[in-house]
Amino acid sequence: MAFTHVIFDLDGTLLNTLDDLTAAGNHVCEANGWPTYTKDQFRYKIGNGQLKLVERLIPAEFAGDSRVFERALADYRSFYASHKEDHTAPYAGIIEVLDELRGAGVSISVLSNKDHAATAPLVRRYFGDRFDVVQGRVDAFPPKPEAPITLHVLELLGADPASTLYVGDSNVDIACGHNAGMAACGVAWGFRGRTELETAGADYVIEAPSELMGIVL
Numbered sequence: 001m002a003f004t005h006v007i008f009d010l011d012g013t014l015l016n017t018l019d020d021l022t023a024a025g026n027h028v029c030e031a032n033g034w035p036t037y038t039k040d041q042f043r044y045k046i047g048n049g050q051l052k053l054v055e056r057l058i059p060a061e062f063a064g065d066s067r068v069f070e071r072a073l074a075d076y077r078s079f080y081a082s083h084k085e086d087h088t089a090p091y092a093g094i095i096e097v098l099d100e101l102r103g104a105g106v107s108i109s110v111l112s113n114k115d116h117a118a119t120a121p122l123v124r125r126y127f128g129d130r131f132d133v134v135q136g137r138v139d140a141f142p143p144k145p146e147a148p149i150t151l152h153v154l155e156l157l158g159a160d161p162a163s164t165l166y167v168g169d170s171n172v173d174i175a176c177g178h179n180a181g182m183a184a185c186g187v188a189w190g191f192r193g194r195t196e197l198e199t200a201g202a203d204y205v206i207e208a209p210s211e212l213m214g215i216v217l
Contacts, residue, residue: 001104001105001106001216001217002163002165002215002216002217003106003163003164003165003183003215003216004105004106004107004159004160004163004164005106005107005108005109005157005159005163005164005165006101006106006107006108006109006164006165006166006167006212006216007108007109007110007111007150007153007164007165007166007167007182008108008109008110008111008166008167008168009110009111009112009113009166009167009168009169009170009173009176010110010112010114010119010122010123010136011046011047011112011114011169011191012043012046012047012168012169012170012187012190012191012192013091013167013168013169013173013187013190014090014091014094014110014126014127015088015089015090015091015122015126016088016089016090016091017084017088017122018039018042018043018046018191019039019086019087019088020080020083020084020085020086020087020088021042021046021053021080022037022038022039022042023079023083023086023087024076024079024080024083024084025037025042025045025053025054025057025076027075027076027079028054028057028072028075028076028079029057031075032068032072034057034058034059035059037057043191043192044191044192045057046191047113047170047171047172047173047191047192048113048143048144048172049113049114049115049137049143049144050073050076050077050080050113050114050115050118050137051073051137051143052143053076054069054072054073054076055069057072057076058072077115077117077118080118081117081118084118084121084122085122085125088122088126089126090126090127091189091209092209093208093209093210094209095127096209096210097209097210097212097213098127098130099130100213101212101213101216102130104213104216104217106216106217107132107157107159108130108131108132109131109132109133109134109135109153109157110123110131110133110134110135111133111135111144111149111150111153111166111176112135112136112137113136113137113143113144113172114136114137115136115137116135116136116137116138117136118136119134119135119136119137120134120136132157133153133156133157135149135152135153135156137149144172144173144175144176145172145173145175145176145179146179147179147180150166150176150177150179150180150182151180154180161180161181161182162181162182164182164183165177165182165183165184165185165215165216166180166182166183166184166185167184167185167186167187167212168184168185168186168187168190169186169187169189169190169191169192169197170190170191170192170196170197170200171192171196171197171199171200173186174186174197174200174201174202175200178201183203183204184201184202184203184204185202185203185204185205185206185212185215186198186200186202186204186205186206187205187206187209188205188206188207189207189208189209194207
C-alpha cells in the first residue's frame with residue numbers, strides 16, 4: 001500500500017456544490033446591488049474559504065470596509081446554511097471509491113476551507129460516518145494552504161505525511177498537501193480542471209474517482 005491515509009478536500013472534490021455556492025454568492029450581490037457572477041466565474045472565487053469568497057464579491061469601492069464585509073458575510077452564511085443542499089450532490093463514483101478505500105484498510109478524512117459549521121453537516125448528510133476526521137475552517141488556524149490546520153489533522157490521525165495523500169481540485173489543494181509534506185493528487189472533474197492542477201505541481205491528476213485506487217494501493 002503506497003498510502004495508509006487519504007485526506008480529501010470537499011467542494012469540487014467529493015461534492016459538487018457549485019450551484020449552491022453560486023446562488024449564495026449572487027444572493028449577497030443582488031441584495032447589495034453589486035454585479036453578479038456566472039457559475040464559471042464562481043469556480044475561480046471558491047477555494048480559499050468563505051471569508052475570502054465574500055471578500056472577492058465586494059466591489060473595489062468597498063474594499064477594506066469592515067461593516068460592509070461583516071454584513072455581507074453574515075448574509076452569505078445565513079443564506080448558504082438554508083440552501084446548502086438545494087442542488088449539492090456527491091460526484092459520480094465517489095461513494096463507491098470511499099467504500100473501497102475503507103474496505104482496503106485505508107483511513108479517509110476531510111479537510112476543507114469551508115467553514116466547519118457548514119462542512120460537518122454536509123459530510124454527515126452525504127457520507128454518514130465514513131470519515132475518521134472531518135475538519136473545516138476554524139478561527140484557531142489559518143486556512144489552507146497554510147500548513148498548521150493540515151498538520152493538526154495529521155496529528156489527530158496519528159498519520160505520517162509521507163504515507164498520506166491529499167486529494168483536491170485546485171492549486172490551493174496541491175499547495176496544501178505539499179506544504180505539510182504530503183503527496184497531492186488533483187481531481188480533474190472538479191472546479192478548476194487539469195491544467196491548473198498540473199501547473200501547480202500535482203503529483204498525480206485523475207479523471208475519475210476509480211483511478212484513485214491504483215494510486216493508493
